[in-house]
Amino acid sequence: MAKVRGAIVVDNELCKGCGLCVVACPTNTIAQAKEVNGKGYNYAYMENPEACIGCANCALVCPDSVITVYKVKVS
Amino acid sequence: MADIDIKDIIREENLVYKKTDVLTDNVMHYCPGCSHGVVHKLVAEVIEEMGIQEQTIGVSPVGCSVFAYNYIDIDWSEAAHGRAPAVATAIKRLMPEKFVFTYQGDGDLASIGAAEILHACNRGENIVVIFINNAIYGMTGGQMAPTTLVGMPTATSPYGRQIDLHGYPMKMTEIVATLPGTCFVTRQSVEKAAAVRKTKKAIRKAFENQKAGKGTSFIEVVSTCSSGWKVNPVKANEWMTEHMFPFYPLGDKKDCEKDPAEDYEKYMKG
Ligand SMILES: Cc1ncc(C[n+]2csc(CCOP(=O)(O)OP(=O)(O)O)c2C)c(N)n1
Ligand code: SF4
Ligand code: SF4
Ligand code: SF4
Ligand SMILES: [Mg+2]
Numbered sequence: 001m002a003k004v005r006g007a008i009v010v011d012n013e014l015c016k017g018c019g020l021c022v023v024a025c026p027t028n029t030i031a032q033a034k035e036v037n038g039k040g041y042n043y044a045y046m047e048n049p050e051a052c053i054g055c056a057n058c059a060l061v062c063p064d065s066v067i068t069v070y071k072v073k074v075s
Numbered sequence: 076m077a078d079i080d081i082k083d084i085i086r087e088e089n090l091v092y093k094k095t096d097v098l099t100d101n102v103m104h105y106c107p108g109c110s111h112g113v114v115h116k117l118v119a120e121v122i123e124e125m126g127i128q129e130q131t132i133g134v135s136p137v138g139c140s141v142f143a144y145n146y147i148d149i150d151w152s153e154a155a156h157g158r159a160p161a162v163a164t165a166i167k168r169l170m171p172e173k174f175v176f177t178y179q180g181d182g183d184l185a186s187i188g189a190a191e192i193l194h195a196c197n198r199g200e201n202i203v204v205i206f207i208n209n210a211i212y213g214m215t216g217g218q219m220a221p222t223t224l225v226g227m228p229t230a231t232s233p234y235g236r237q238i239d240l241h242g243y244p245m246k247m248t249e250i251v252a253t254l255p256g257t258c259f260v261t262r263q264s265v266e267k268a269a270a271v272r273k274t275k276k277a278i279r280k281a282f283e284n285q286k287a288g289k290g291t292s293f294i295e296v297v298s299t300c301s302s303g304w305k306v307n308p309v310k311a312n313e314w315m316t317e318h319m320f321p322f323y324p325l326g327d328k329k330d331c332e333k334d335p336a337e338d339y340e341k342y343m344k345g
Contacts, residue, residue, distance in 0.1 A: 018108030057268035063112025069092040
């Protein structure tokens, strides 16, 4: 059966660490880094990359439009 | 889980979502989590999808979104506080082939600009109005707005809004829906992906209405202001869902496509 795998790329330096993508993600893929970016924000990243399904929910709710989403079907 | 390397997923041919080119690369000055950023994105995406970047003119308000012209790459005019609907009226009448919209906060639209919005809607100006209702004056430090909920504390109502002292919160969307000049009046939100998609659809519909010359399309977006509300962005969305949505119910208040004549007749009969 074909499965869907996704991945997101967050622009770490432009992320404001608001956390809205974290709660919008249905698969708990995203967490906020312990480290901060140049602006002092705990940027978002894929903590569980294998869980991502590429649904783009995170990117839709991101107020700063700093998430890019990829999706691929794998068998 | 199927075995594939992340770098093989992150490839151009697998791209499903990226920031629209109609947004500039300027970093938004908004606070983390501010709804303004999400709505800017949706307006920009609709402009891109309709291919109207060169024909669209926005009118920005006074309020946090005063700098909207730095972020959406179209032509703009910046209006005096509350006057965006009057400025948009002039632009649209002089250049009817353009797509013209105002982008206004609740202080701008419901307080100092109450007259301008009501008369533009009553005249049925063929424009789109995007109304960001975060129930507060965000820009100036969180003062009470006409839309502030009863009991909601703000910088100028530290014990919460009181009806006897401050009056009732105004439902601008329901008010403009009673005016025959408006064709599409809706209240949306952007706190979760499904809501974001619905709001985008509403914005698209509003611009299509303008193309068809249907009159004023008015879209309220119930929004957060985590700085003004003094909670973090995630909590702000929760607070909004719990407290704002019951008073400001989401959904279409009017859609003239359904029956414009009936609406108008009802209005004339009183
Ligand atoms: C004529 C005039 N009166 C008052 C102000 C001060 N002022 C600036 S923004 C604002 C209200 C902004 O609130 P809102 O429209 O809700 O926008 P938000 O910042 O919440 O998005 C006020 C009263 C002003 N700039 N000009
Ligand atoms: S694309 Fe969907 S599954 Fe992947 S991180 Fe974003 S919200 Fe989560
Ligand atoms: S929603 Fe955007 S700005 Fe907020 S934490 Fe996620 S990536 Fe960063
Ligand atoms: S003060 Fe409120 S409305 Fe203004 S940018 Fe910050 S969160 Fe947004
Ligand atoms: Mg406001």
